[in-house]
Amino acid sequence: MADDTPANMRPERSFQGLILALQRYWADRGCVILQPYDMEVGAGTFHPATTLRALGPKPWKAAYVQPSRRPKDGRYGENPNRLQHYYQLQVILKPSPDDLQELYLQSLYAIGIDPKLHDIRFVEDDWESPTLGAWGLGWECWCDGMEVSQFTYFQQVAGIECAPVSGELTYGLERLAMYVQGVENVFDLNFNGREGGEKVTYGDVFLQAEQEYSRHNFEYADTDMLFKQFRMAESACNAYLQAGWAQDDGSGRGRGRHMMALPAYDQCIKASHVFNLLDARGVISVTERQSYILRVRELAKACGQAWLATEGGGTSK
């Protein structure tokens, strides 16, 4: 860290300082710094800037923070580590650069983790998202026994081979911050890096939300409504996909192109989140679970195919 960083912005003192340091680091390496996607998602990977942009031949470098919802992980704010809503910092680099591991390690250095003092390890973790029809090979990155990031070389997304392959880094921001701040309880994290009366903790910001959403996710989420929402999202996704395939205007142009891959994909995201809520409510059995996952995957695959037929996916106008 540069010495001129004000104390309240130092990554080891401030949650937001850590986020900004990482964003700065990746901005310096040519990434576009995006803002979070404005929908509920289970992980940063669902952001179209990763799922869809990983497909097709066009180079792409982006980094963004994504609030991630894991309804099942709610603990009513009573668990020092588990949250049903937390932040991921997602980096996607396409094609994966040859020095990606080195870049990653330097990013840790940038937030004050010295690899000469800490035990940093790449432990096998093959990543798979059954709902996205995606898989990749890579690792969990451990720092002194704690998983602080996921490191993946995407091989397939939405059932489509990645060509070229993207490298994806996902930082679990709360854990990383707890580590560098040296706190035991996520709610004790110093959010704004101030002290005394000016200090705002993670608990100040999120504890009430954790309590309320845990209640919602496990006890009160309206399952009838959610089942309906799932079906609605599924049929909307299919409808938009179908409508998006460009009609032949007689000139021969436009044919084979898709005009609505992104709105269709939003519905796929929606279905996925609704499924996660139903799962948290415990109303989906093991076998039904599989069939719901398959249904979302079918949507994701169709959206991926549609994306390839757009300009962003590499199809020229």
Add this chain to the structure above:
Amino acid sequence: MPDLLLELFSEEIPARMQTRAADDLRKAVTDRLVDAGLAYDGARAFVTPRRLALAVQGVPARQPDIREEKKGPRVGAPDSAIAGFLKAAGLKSIGEAKVQPDKKGDFYVATIEKPGRAAIDVIGEILAEVIETFPWPKSMRWGEQSKDAGALNWVRPLHSMIATFGPETEEPDIVPLSVGGIAAGNETRGHRFLSPAPFTVRRLTDYTQKLDKAKVVLDAQRRRDIIHTEARQLAFAQGLELIEDDDLLAEVAGLVEWPVVLMGSFAEQFLRIPEEVIRATIRNNQKCFVLRDAAHAKLVNKFILVSNIEAADGGKAIVAGNERVIRARLSDAKFFYETDLKTRLEDRLPKFKDIVFHEKLGSQWDRIERIERLVGELAPLVDANVEKAKRAARLCKADLLTEVVGEFPELQGTMGRYYAEEQGEDEAVAHAIEDHYKPKGPDDLVPSDPVSIAVALADKLVLLTGFWFHNEKPKGSGDPFALRRAALGVIRLVVQNQIKLPLRDWFGKGLSAYLGAEIFGDDARARDLLSFVVDRLKVQLREQGARHDLVDAVFALEGQDDLLLIVRRVEALGKFLDTEDGKNLLAGTKRAANIIRIEEKKDGRQYTGAPDATLYRQDEEKALAKAIDAAKSEAARAVGNENFEAAMRAMAKLRPHVDAFFDKVTVNVEDKALRENRLKLLNEIRAATRAVADFSKIEG
């Protein structure tokens, strides 16, 4: 003679794949060397998280020259044939070929000289092929080149290669090798953090020495030994014992290039959590070893971690970090455990009504009810207390809804036992909850307590009959509900505990639980399930070295559905067939069967039915008929008493009479009535042996 050194330097190779990869590399390269005529003295492969290496000693510098003679057409053959021969043999004119005589005349013969190539060139080709086709369990593409169809696949991105070849006394050459855009050289790097600078190497000796200096222990076994020894010493110094864990040791040795063993601790209050939970938490999640008190064999609040660096502060930050993670993990586990204890197992059950076990088989609730119902009937049969068995059946799945099992599925059953004990259940009930999943595999222990046996059997019967009821059977390698394992479980439970269980009836009972109406053992589904289970029995016996054809021979008899009796009979039959009497009787029976088959085919009729005693002409016929009658009734009596050894002994008495009959009596005589009667008598031999087994199914 020259030596080869190869190093494939990549990003971190998964620990579980390393050993196999080293073996595969050694075998793939050396097999090809031998095929190419390059016999070598020795080869050793090495693997660390970041490198896969191979050293081959004593490879010849050149392939041997090969001289081959190729026979061509006859002298004076048409021009086209000659031209073809010249082309194939690589000759300019027919004058270069020799002429050799043959029985049929003179022929052209070409001598083809294939000079051996320089080994280094051959090795370059071999290595490229091995690398491009390497059998990683999972491999990947990466980087810019990944968009090309022919891009190299490797386990993780490959960064550089060393490939040197040369005699010990000289500076070795670099093997001409380029794969996936990477050209082989003689440069590598040391430990990622402790010694990242590149350096060059010549051959294995300086390679290992320089790596050692660069903080890389190349040999996996040495890393293992270092970890094991240091871990034990650290433990010993504190009066503790390392809880040995070979799998974990191998895995951890595959996660570090420079093992540094450290000890950490956690708060004593966590020891109130069951040991299995602590161990699962620390082992599965953190890949650390747990320790016990040498004196009391109790888990202690210490753990061993293996770091990959010698840290500037002696490892303080690393230990502190690991302790913090383990503390967090254990407080998670403790929270789960304590939360679980707040709810009695039976109070969890209603939730099962909403959880579908399988779309056709209904909810988990339905499944538990079926198990409970069946266990009520089964318990008396295995001398189990009915009330306890039903209680255990009712509670046996309840821990699936607990937090701890949600977190560590492998603790299902174990946690059920803990929770049952905590809520004051009977000891037999608590143990049955834990043991009803057993045996989980061919090496797992088989429960022996009657209550456990009853629940374990009922669980498996309900599972099997449910899937058979809906005609959902395992296909090929697809067996997602582990029905084969369940069938094997039934077999082992029954045989090891010597339980007599007419399976077809029990399958009927199990099936009835699905239909809601009575289904009997002669139902086609029950029969089909029985043959599935018997197939498993055959597989199991074959794996134990027994003959599966004997199972067929026994199972072919009517009404065989008691596994214990089948197994006993197979054993007795096996022993009998090892005796002289057994072998000869088998031969005689087969001979009789063959004769009958041939004659029946010839005559287009069957020779069954009782022979006519008045038509016996020779003493041997009369003696055989008498012996058959005696053997039949004696064997039947013995079988009725389930004394299969005695039944076999009864059969043995037939043997001299069968032998004598074949010696002295001609079957195919002119007299038609006589011939028919003798064929019928032969058929009686076959019929008599069916008291113990269907000999026609026995091989040999």
